[in-house]
Each structure stands twice: as C-alpha cells, then as structure tokens.
Amino acid sequence: MRFYLGELKNIVPLENRIETSDGNLSYDYLVLAMGTETNYFGMENIRQKGLPLKTIDDAINLRSHLLLNVGKNIRATDTAEKEKLQNIVIVGEGPTGVEISGMLAEMSRNIVNKDYPELKDTKGNIYLINSGKTLLGPMSPRSQEEVYKVLNKLDVKIKLNTAVKDYIDGKVILAGDETIATSTLVWASGVVAREAPGLPTENIGRGRRIIVNEYNQVPGTQNIFAIGDQCIQSTDKNYPDGHPQLAQVAIQ
C-alpha cells in the first residue's frame, strides 16, 4: 500500500488515469471516496461570511471566532455592536445544527458567565433556524419532540418553516424580510458530494452523488467504484432514495 498526498483534479476513464495537484497516476481500479462539502445552495454571501462546520479546520475556526467575539464583546460599548456579537444564528435542523445549538447554549450558561464575569449581565440569543417543519427531519417523532423540548429548555430560539435568504452587513435575512443581527452565522444546512471531474454527467445523481450499482461500481465503467458519502446506491429496496450519509453507512 502506498500513500500519495494530492488532490484529485480530473479523471480520464478512457486512459485509466487520474490527474492530481501533484502529478498524474494510472490505475487498474479507481475507488472514489471523496465525501462531501458544505452546500450553500448558491448563496455567495453566506459562503463568504458564514461559518461552516464540516471539517476539523472549520471547527477550530469556529472556536477561535467565538473566543475572539467574547473578547470584543467585553470591550464593545455600542449597543448595536454588542447585540451582533452576542447573538448566534445556527442554520440547519440536522444533527450538526441541533448538537451545536445545545452545546453553545450550555457553554453560554455554564462556562462563559463564569470565565468572563464581565459578561454575566449581558445576554445574547441563540437561534436555530430551519426551513422545514421539524427538527431532525429523518428521525423518529419521539426524537424530534425530545430535541425540541430540550433545546427550548436551554432557551434556544427555534424558528421552523423559516428559510434564510441572505447574510448582509452582519444581518441574517429571513424569508418575510425579518432580520437578525449577528456576527456569527453557523451554516450547518446540508452537504453536497464533492465533484468528480471527468466522470460522465449521467453518472451524477441527487446531491451530486455518484450513481453506483449494488457493487458500488459506476455503471458504464468496468473499473471505477465509488463508496461512502460520495455515492448513491438506490438498489437496496429499503433505501430507494439512497442510504443516509453517515459514517457507519460509509464503512459498510
């Protein structure tokens, strides 16, 4: 087994070759497992100014952002500026949005007030926003109700049936033109499979996932396979719309 550090740039199926950021490689079999990336649904301002939570780098970046904000908040004197620094908006009803909302609410209650006594009388809001009608859409009604109850108790402001339209000048713009001032927009609203340039477009399905058969083989090819989050396999009769993009599924 040889490890080769590089970024896939292009697949040339007819020549059994891939092009990478660090040179070309030829293959007998090609197995694609490039996973997903954050989906901004074409909203450029959110891509530029929002904070995704997909990679470890994203998580470290979010932590630094929050700590810097606490420092700025202590020094800020302008009320509008303070409000922006204190409010946190999280978009996405899935496990990522739900987990981070709960975690930040607990941090704000139990840690920030103790570690930063200067802030004990100030209070920002944590909003969890989702365009759908429930949290944890694909999960059981019991989980959905439980998570709603727990987050409410933690004082997370949950806004359902509310789409985010844009993020301009430190304001999150919601459908209906309601706005929330915040310098922290956490974008956990979904993922899209990474591009596999060079594969014919008929091999690309919903969420840009590579369509595979029951052997994870890309139809129309002899020696290209795709696995994990990046592929969609609809041959399992229990999952006609493809399997969920989860680690256990990817491994299996």
Ligand SMILES: Cc1cc2nc3c(=O)[nH]c(=O)nc-3n(C[C@H](O)[C@H](O)[C@H](O)COP(=O)(O)OP(=O)(O)OC[C@H]3O[C@@H](n4cnc5c(N)ncnc54)[C@H](O)[C@@H]3O)c2cc1C
């Ligand atoms: C915040 C968060 C929390 C999650 N929590 C859970 C959980 O609790 N339980 C669970 O089961 N799942 C969870 N998931 C989902 C889980 O992480 C994925 O389902 C799983 O990682 C998919 O594995 P994969 O190997 O298909 O892709 P990945 O783990 O995404 O691996 C893809 C790899 O390909 C590399 N890559 C991408 N593009 C290129 C390129 N062009 N060239 C070379 N390399 C490339 C990437 O750097 C990455 O290392 C979570 C995901 C997120 C974002």
